[in-house]
Amino acid sequence: MPTLQDQPTPQPQPLPRRPRRKHPTMADVAEAAGVSVMTVSYAYNHPDRVAAHTRERVLATADEIGYKRPHPTASALRRGAPLQIGIVLGEHLTYAFDDPVASAFLSGVASECVTRGMGMTMIPVTGEEGPKDSARILSMDVAGYIVWATSDDNPLLSALEETGQPVVVSGGPAREGWGLVHLDDTTAAREVARLALHGRQHPAIIALPEAQHRTQALRYGPDPQAITFEVHRRRLEGYRAAVEEAGLNWADVPVLFLGRNDGDEAHEGVDKLLLHHPATDALICMSDQIALGALPVIRASGRAVPGAITVTGWDDGPVAKQHGLTTVRQSLRDQGVLCARMLFDDHLTAMEAPCSVIARSTTAG
Secondary structure (H helix, E strand, O other), X not given: OOEEOOOOOOOOEEOOOOOOOOXXXXXXXXXXXXXXXXXXXXXXXXXXXXXXXXXXXXXXXXXXXXXXXXXXXXXXXXXXXXXXXXXXXXXXXXXXXXXXXXXXXXXXXXXXXXXXXXXXXXXXXXXXXXXXXXXXXXXXXXXXXXXXXXXXXXXXXXXXXXXXXXXXXEOOOOOOOXXXXXXXXXXXXXXXXXXXXXXXXXXXXXXXXXXXXXXXXXXEOOOHHHOOEHHHHHHHHHHHHHHHHOOOOHHHOEEEEOOOOOXXXXXXXXXXXXXXXXXXXXXXXXXXXXXXXXXHHHHHOOOOOOOOOXXXXXXXXXXXXXXXXXXXXXXXXXXXXXXXXXXXXXXXXXEEOOOEEEOXXXXXO
């Protein structure tokens, strides 16, 4: 991927369609149970119109063949109710308003909902042990779900599968039959890391969470495959490739995993990191928020940027250009639009959204 200066974001290129997993239909239940489709519909929507033993047979048959409850879109249309889509962040509800990246993504989803006369329901997640979060998802009467990038081990994913509704994921993880909007994170990470590493010997990485527990941790040369957030895993793979291409030992590279995408946490983390690793001459950050939280610490320590230490980010938000931050440009708003369009489309696909490396003054190359 060539390094680019500021320029218009290229248009997304659709990938070949992924086959959508076929779910049993109401007609399949009717045929297997030996009743009419109308009887199956009544068994779910008007049980008082069906004999108890017939309803029991219909529900038992539905369980046997893996049929889920009737699609909320069809139910809502019959009721004349406004349609809603569910937004699952995998974070506390306040994250949607505190994190500028998440806000931009949700703005894109909302714009598409407005165009189509749809509503959107934020599904709050507590992150606490127990079934409450999953039960909240299962209780929602929505036409489908959009999921903000989350970890492979997030229990909410199983709950989403259990609903039998359309699901589109931003970033990952990918699951069979679900839509996916993602980036070529590995290539972009390798290219931006090359800029940070040019002529450097002692890099460090400030990373987004390594797992669902979101505990801050310092690792040395961690195996990217151990990271359960797919997006963060791909970025770390790209960083490692650049480190090794530079002839450096990955096992010596300190990687500080943060609990969330937060500038204040990055500020404190970088302060501690530089205290223990004063020779650090390249700081590769997984987000602009992190990089912008790190810059004041670096400058307060008397280190010149990029002379003594280079810094890179990811996202290219409005403030990144103001601070001359070398970063990876992506449009979270456009990705939100793509996710919403994919959810409303009958054919779930995978799409690779565009991104590019933007070289500015925080790197010397």
